[in-house]
Amino acid sequence: MTARVDHGVTSGTFSLDGETFDVDNNVWVVGDDEECVVIDAPHDVDGILAVVGQRRVKAILCTHAHDDHVRVAPALRQRVTAPILLHPDDRPLWELTHTDELWDADLSDGQEIEVAGTTLRVLHTPGHAPGAVCFVADELGCVFTGDTLFQGGPGATGRSYSDADVLVGSIRERLFALPDDTVVHTGHGDDTTVGAERENVG
Numbered sequence: 001m002t003a004r005v006d007h008g009v010t011s012g013t014f015s016l017d018g019e020t021f022d023v024d025n026n027v028w029v030v031g032d033d034e035e036c037v038v039i040d041a042p043h044d045v046d047g048i049l050a051v052v053g054q055r056r057v058k059a060i061l062c063t064h065a066h067d068d069h070v071r072v073a074p075a076l077r078q079r080v081t082a083p084i085l086l087h088p089d090d091r092p093l094w095e096l097t098h099t100d101e102l103w104d105a106d107l108s109d110g111q112e113i114e115v116a117g118t119t120l121r122v123l124h125t126p127g128h129a130p131g132a133v134c135f136v137a138d139e140l141g142c143v144f145t146g147d148t149l150f151q152g153g154p155g156a157t158g159r160s161y162s163d164a165d166v167l168v169g170s171i172r173e174r175l176f177a178l179p180d181d182t183v184v185h186t187g188h189g190d191d192t193t194v195g196a197e198r199e200n201v202g
Ligand SMILES: [Zn+2]
Pocket: 064, 066, 128, 147
């Protein structure tokens, strides 16, 4: 069985620093017909499960802990009995959303997550959030960047816990080390490629 990438979009809100915005979030599911991992758990468990189908969920991987990416992670965990993985540097953000329950296991730079015969490599890419990570699927020729890199350039850094210089450093050092034709699956909006974004980030 060959691993593939499936995709859904959920709609809801993002809140930080006392402001709330309407947002559409991408949900990425990597796996085959038997098993999969879910990348980010935004607004709506049923919307995520529609992409998962009948497959066994091995893990819920969080690109970072802004509430529009982890809002339903604990509810999804209950439904599918899978662990939530998050980089521990995002604990302050996680605790803004989930005050009485934690994730299950820490993500770390260089960690490898196996699913459906392929590997996701964890890159710690702080900047948009201190514990932001990207998941590189070398064999599939793609990377899941959350809000670190979008079509058009770097993610937002205007709010608490973000740092623009750190973000651009992460993108240049880590994401731009990937081949130009690597497809970038983002946390919001359309895909892009590493090559296309070199011009936008500089
Ligand atoms: Zn974010």
